[in-house]
Structures are given as structure tokens and as C-alpha cells.
Amino acid sequence: MTQSDIVQKLWNLCDILRDDGINYSDYVTELVLLLFIKMEYEQTQSDSRFAHRLPEGARWPDLTGKSGLVLLNHYRKMLLELGQSHDPLIAAIYADAQTRLKEPRHLEQLVRNLDELDWFSAKQDGLGDLYEGLLEKNAGETKSGAGQYFTPRPLIDSIIRCIQPQPGETVQDPAAGTAGFLIAADAYIKQHTDELFELPLEKQLFQRRKAFIGIELVPGTRRLALMNCLLHGMEGDEEGVVRLGNALGQTGASLPKVDVILSNPPFGTAKGGGGPTRDDLTYKTSNKQLAFLQHIYRGLKPGGRAAVVLPDNVLFEAGVGTDVRRDLLDKCNLHTLLRLPTGIFYAQGVKTNVLFFQKGSPDDPYQSEGCTKRVWIYDLRTNMPSFGKRTPFGAQHLKPFEDAYGSDPNGNSPRTENVEGAGETSRFRCFTREQIRERGDSLDISWLKDADSLDAADLPAPEVLAGEAMAELTEALRELDQLMQALGAGDEAEQQKRMLAEVMGFEVGTGA
Structure with a gap:
């Protein structure tokens, strides 16, 4: 079985x-x-x-x-x-x-x-x-509560293969959910250390009890996470691997800095509960994702690395959104952005991305200004299948991205733009910090044309489109008039036509 x-x-x-x-x-x-x-x-x-x-x-x-x-x-x-x-x-x-x-x-x-x-x-x-x-x-069937944002396992595993957590590193997820990221990171390390047996006993104990820490706001979800961790041989401290609390509150503020952060923060605003209450975040906002992003890049040790799943609005939101992105680009090397396909989360229609970054610059982990020189963006959204139960999202869809990402977890491997195309038809392109600055520090950058959408240059002139729409409406009104006449509602039809004529400024005579 x-x-x-x-x-x-x-x-x-x-x-x-x-x-x-x-x-x-x-x-x-x-x-x-x-x-x-x-x-x-x-x-x-x-x-x-x-x-x-x-x-x-x-x-x-x-x-x-x-x-x-x-x-x-x-x-x-x-x-x-x-x-x-x-x-x-x-x-x-x-x-x-x-x-x-x-x-x-x-x-x-x-x-x-x-x-x-x-x-x-x-x-x-x-x-x-x-x-x-x-x-x-459960996440796939109920499509409600935390389940609607359950991170697909193929995506988690792909992110882990890119980030490559190592024995002895501390790994955090400030929005742990059922601990999917932490368990996958632990599995990756065990896979490369013969289930930890290649490590000295002291380091084995560190991996089981101190290497991983998660925060979860919802008690019921934390219960599921603790069971999940324990069944995977992850004990944590006396509170377990996943603590109960709000990463955007005092619980998050008291966490030590770590080597790796992996997370898929909840979507929505503070109205949903668990909003920011910390006073140590530089940019005050009710947008949970912007607050989580600040927590993540502030919570990394110098040289630490992160991968975080965020919705599109974080890439382009003005005001505080621009301030947070600018701060991220200054304090970290945002080396890679993966635009994810729609339909891979159980909350339908959610458009998301994965941001990969390292604290400091490639040359100086303590650098705090001008750390990002260029951002590589991989478009895995345009001209992709419509994913769902009939077309499940799998590891094979992420393999080309992983190949383009390279073997260096900090994005320093040699890279080329020509992936599944050349120039502006490539899925993988590089944008300099200056190009991003010219866009108002928006990271919502796309260039591939959707094969199912019409090019604006190929559309008819606006007056032609308006004329076609008017013709369709006129024909629809004529058919409705005939239907009402057939139903014996001729008087009502005439009254409606008079009202329409008044709106349009026409004169309508009564029939003979």
C-alpha cells in the first residue's frame, strides 16, 4: 500500500x-x-x-x-x-x-x-x-483557513535546494504554519549527513534541539506543527520547534539573529489578526507582508540568507512599500526573484513570488548600503499551464529555474539570460540597480508577452471597438423587445424604450 x-x-x-x-x-x-x-x-x-x-x-x-x-x-x-x-x-x-x-x-x-x-x-x-x-x-480539500496558503511541497523542496541549509546553521520560519519549510530543511541536512550520523554527537543534538525555530500565531496550527516536527525527529527546546506567538509582536522582536530564514507569510492586512505591534521595525505599516519582510532581513546574521514567498503587491506598493524595498536593496543583496505561476496555492488567483537575498554584499557581509547591484528575475508565470488538480504543479516545472539559479546558495554562480529563449523572450533576465531605480524601485517587472492575450498594437482603433459594442447592444435590445412582445408585455416594452430614448436624447413615436 x-x-x-x-x-x-x-x-x-x-x-x-x-x-x-x-x-x-x-x-x-x-x-x-x-x-x-x-x-x-x-x-x-x-x-x-x-x-x-x-x-x-x-x-x-x-x-x-x-x-x-x-x-x-x-x-x-x-x-x-x-x-x-x-x-x-x-x-x-x-x-x-x-x-x-x-x-x-x-x-x-x-x-x-x-x-x-x-x-x-x-x-x-x-x-x-x-x-x-x-x-x-486537508489543505487541498478544505481550501479555508491556513490551508488556503499551504505552501506546495515541490516549491518548498526547490527553495531548499537553492538555499542549501547546512549543519550547524540556525534556520527560522517566522510564519511557520505546519512547519513545512523547517521540516524540509531538516530533511535536506539529514540527506547529506546520513541521517546526522556523520556528525559528532554534540552537533547531532544541536540539530535536533537548537537548529530550527518557528513562530506560529494560531494555537491549532501550532499543535499540528509540533506533531509534525516530533514525528520527523525534531524536538526543539522546551517550547518545541515552533513557538506560539506573533512574529510581528514581542515574540518576534526577542528572537536571536539566524543564518537562514525561509517563510511564506500569511496574505492580508492587520485586520485579519496578528498585525504588527513591534516598535523596532523602521517602517510602520498595517501590511503584514511588508512587516514580515522587514523582520526577515533585519533578523539575518551578517552574510545570512533568506527565501520568502510574497504576493505581487509587495513588489509595487507605493509609500511604505517603496521605502521597505529600498531598504532591502540597500541592506541586502537581492540577487534573485522568481515569479511563480498562478493556481499553485489553494487560494485561487493569488499571484506570488519568491525573493532570494543575502544580508550584506557578496564582498562584505557587514555592508549596510548599496548591497544590491543587480537582480535576476525568472518569469515562471507567463505562458505556463493553468495548474490545479488536473495539472498538478511539480518539481519538473521548477527544474529549469534551479538550473538557472546555479549551485551557489547566494546567487553567485555564473548565469546567462538565454533561458527558453533569447533576449526579451528569455524567461531569465538581469536588471541593474539603476534600471530598478528608474522604475521607482518597483520590482514588478515583466517582459514576456502572454500568448493568449492580444498585443495592443494589433487591436482595432478605439472608435471601431466602441462601434462594435454599440451594435451588439442594439441587437441585444432588439431581441429583448421581440421577446417581451411575444410574452404579451408590449406595453412594458414600449415604456422601457421611451425611458431609453430619453436617456439617449432620441424621440420615439408610438406605433400605428
Whole structure:
């Protein structure tokens, strides 16, 4: 049984939750409260080193031997006890957790169905990857809340391959969500260090407990993130890898500077909650993305690097937007900008980009002015397929960009403009700081022509277009008049024509 088969079986269990009156958007939260208990049991059966054991009386076998109201009451008691666990990480995962299940038979069904899954196959691929697959399935199906901005895994993996996080580096995500970026960074490092075994023990412990830190505003989403991290072998400190708080508030202001920041901040303004309350950001704004961008480039160590997903408006917004972009271009080397296709996020129509930059300049990590000399822009949006369920966005679509980006994580590899075309038909072009300055420091730069759109030079003259529109309207009015006559509403039709004539300044005589 493949991982996708198991994920589908898990998602199908939500039918039981629906029968118990649980909201669609709460499916995954309700399911993972129980699922994590099962996964912890499976993990401890095969890995004696798994440090975060659930307490006695709150383990999976304590559920399988019960039924009816006894089972439901014991499960409620378990959740309460887990939230008060002496293990701070388990306590954080189950803080304020409670089940909305009301029918004992529905809980019995869930326990039985979870027990019957092919856990041997699941463990072969890794329980963490299975759990993450469920989160992605939830994002694709519910298309609401945090799920609508779930960062597609192919994009995360591509960004990681470009940024190349290294052992010993500190990696931060100030808008962690379910910790996708942090887990992918950890997986990349493990892949290149034989699951960390090539590192000395001290460095192994650093990777598990100190290398990664995330901030998440929403308690329910942070719960999902903590489970996700723990199932991937990432422990963090006593608060876990992902802390609860607002990166645009005091929590973010108190964070130490780091080597790498990877993030996809939430879209929207401060009206949605979690807006900027810090007084250490130079440019005051209610635009969350502009505030997050300031946090990110200010939060890097000298020479540190970042990749951040941002919507189009950050590239061109005037006023404070211009100030923030100018400050970024001064303090960092913004070496690469990737224009992403539409349709790859579950929030339809959102147009986004990835900004890659390094604190300081290539020659001097402590430089704080004039660090950006040129920006390479890759257009992966124009003349791309319409992505969705029928045409999924995958690694193959990002491979040409990665090849153009090069092997240097700071964008210093030799580059050429002629990618999938030459000159102005190339997807990859270089713009100097002076050219950007001439555009008012707007980074909203596009040059490829959309094959589906007409060139303005090929359009008919405006008076011709206006005449054609008038002719179509006249014909439509004539057909409506005939329809009303046929329906026996001739008097109403005549009245409407008189009103139209008055508006147009015509005289209309009555029929004979």
C-alpha cells in the first residue's frame, strides 16, 4: 500500500466525523488528536530512542481494549491528562485539546479503522511524511483557513535546494504554519549527513534541539506543527520547534539573529489578526507582508540568507512599500526573484513570488548600503499551464529555474539570460540597480508577452471597438423587445424604450 493510499484512507475517516456533526474545517484537528496517539505507539515499537513517550494510561492500547461510553469518557480523560503532561512538548501538543465527538460508536469506528491500517508500509516511508501528506490533503480539500496558503511541497523542496541549509546553521520560519519549510530543511541536512550520523554527537543534538525555530500565531496550527516536527525527529527546546506567538509582536522582536530564514507569510492586512505591534521595525505599516519582510532581513546574521514567498503587491506598493524595498536593496543583496505561476496555492488567483537575498554584499557581509547591484528575475508565470488538480504543479516545472539559479546558495554562480529563449523572450533576465531605480524601485517587472492575450498594437482603433459594442447592444435590445412582445408585455416594452430614448436624447413615436 502506497503512502497516498494510506493518506486517502485516513481522509476517508472524516466521513465518521461528519456523521458526528463536526465541521469540515475541524476534520484534521479532530483526527490528529487521536492519530498522534496511534503514531506515537507505532514509533515507540520500532524506535526505542523516541524520547517523548506518552504517559501510562494515555497510550494507544488503553483505547483499543475499551468500547462504548467507557471508551469515550476515557479518551476525554486522556486528552486532559496529556495536556498536563510532565513532558513540556507533549503538554504543548495537547494544550486545551478536547474532542467534539459525542457518539461512542463513532470513536470506536475511528479506533478500529486506525488499527486496521497498514502501519508496516506507513513506517517504511516514515510516519512524519505520512502525517504531512494528511495535512496537504486537508489543505487541498478544505481550501479555508491556513490551508488556503499551504505552501506546495515541490516549491518548498526547490527553495531548499537553492538555499542549501547546512549543519550547524540556525534556520527560522517566522510564519511557520505546519512547519513545512523547517521540516524540509531538516530533511535536506539529514540527506547529506546520513541521517546526522556523520556528525559528532554534540552537533547531532544541536540539530535536533537548537537548529530550527518557528513562530506560529494560531494555537491549532501550532499543535499540528509540533506533531509534525516530533514525528520527523525534531524536538526543539522546551517550547518545541515552533513557538506560539506573533512574529510581528514581542515574540518576534526577542528572537536571536539566524543564518537562514525561509517563510511564506500569511496574505492580508492587520485586520485579519496578528498585525504588527513591534516598535523596532523602521517602517510602520498595517501590511503584514511588508512587516514580515522587514523582520526577515533585519533578523539575518551578517552574510545570512533568506527565501520568502510574497504576493505581487509587495513588489509595487507605493509609500511604505517603496521605502521597505529600498531598504532591502540597500541592506541586502537581492540577487534573485522568481515569479511563480498562478493556481499553485489553494487560494485561487493569488499571484506570488519568491525573493532570494543575502544580508550584506557578496564582498562584505557587514555592508549596510548599496548591497544590491543587480537582480535576476525568472518569469515562471507567463505562458505556463493553468495548474490545479488536473495539472498538478511539480518539481519538473521548477527544474529549469534551479538550473538557472546555479549551485551557489547566494546567487553567485555564473548565469546567462538565454533561458527558453533569447533576449526579451528569455524567461531569465538581469536588471541593474539603476534600471530598478528608474522604475521607482518597483520590482514588478515583466517582459514576456502572454500568448493568449492580444498585443495592443494589433487591436482595432478605439472608435471601431466602441462601434462594435454599440451594435451588439442594439441587437441585444432588439431581441429583448421581440421577446417581451411575444410574452404579451408590449406595453412594458414600449415604456422601457421611451425611458431609453430619453436617456439617449432620441424621440420615439408610438406605433400605428
